């Protein structure tokens with residue numbers, strides 16, 4: 064199963080993907096997570112993209128497409144994948160279509176108010192990237208990851224200016240992909256407003272899993 068997770072920042076794409084990989088046994092490929100790992104490791108890619116990401120803007124298409132093309136060529140992605148946060152522009156979607164045929168595009172439906180609430184309380188594990196929320200999905204021990212014990216931090220792009228910028232960028236550049244994929248007959252809408260367990264249930268029903 065080759066899936067794309069589409070939706071505004073903070074919709075819960077990463078959270079649901081972490082659960083869905085257990086169900087489907089396919090890799091979760093998040094371009095944002097790959098960029099953040101590169102930033103943490105101070106690789107040339109990380110140095111190039113850090114300011115862009117912190118400001119809530121998009122990394123250029125050429126860099127992002129090359130990264131995904133290479134990642135999808137890996138052995139573990141041949142039986143399927145969950146692409147989280149890619150494509151984000153029409154140019155990226157056209158490029159993806161040229162090197163991989165997607166089965167379904169899951170559109171996370173959620174209003175801006177809920178997104179802002181989710182992003183402003185998010186905490187992320189420095190070590191494994193797992194997502195938590197100070198109210199909705201609390202870790203068992205404050206400040207520590209349940210899965211690996213890593214330290215939890217607030218992403219630099221979860222400051223309010225960057226959140227606003229990300230929402231604007233989403234509306235202008237990414238939201239047109241909803242119609243793009245609907246016209247291709249690939250789009251599946253999932254109501255992302257309820258609690259995590261219910262969103263998983265909505266996802267299972269929508270994909271008949």
Ligand code: AP5
Pocket residue numbers: 070071072073074075076077078079093094095096098115116117119120121122123127147148149150151155181182184185186194195196197199200220229255256257258259260262
């Ligand atoms: P990326 O990492 O993809 O960020 P994003 O799209 O802005 O999405 P988020 O990770 O913020 O949100 P999410 O939907 O995964 O929500 P989460 O599960 O964490 O990209 C970061 C940056 O990288 C971009 O801005 C861009 O600069 C660059 N980039 C990445 N891909 C690119 C591309 N293709 N092209 C160009 N540039 C690119 O959930 C959010 C919070 O809500 C968490 O705290 C979680 O615990 C909580 N939560 C989740 N679900 C629920 C629920 N059902 N109920 C209550 N709380 C919930």
Ligand code: MG
Pocket residue numbers: 076077078093095
């Ligand atoms: Mg994410």
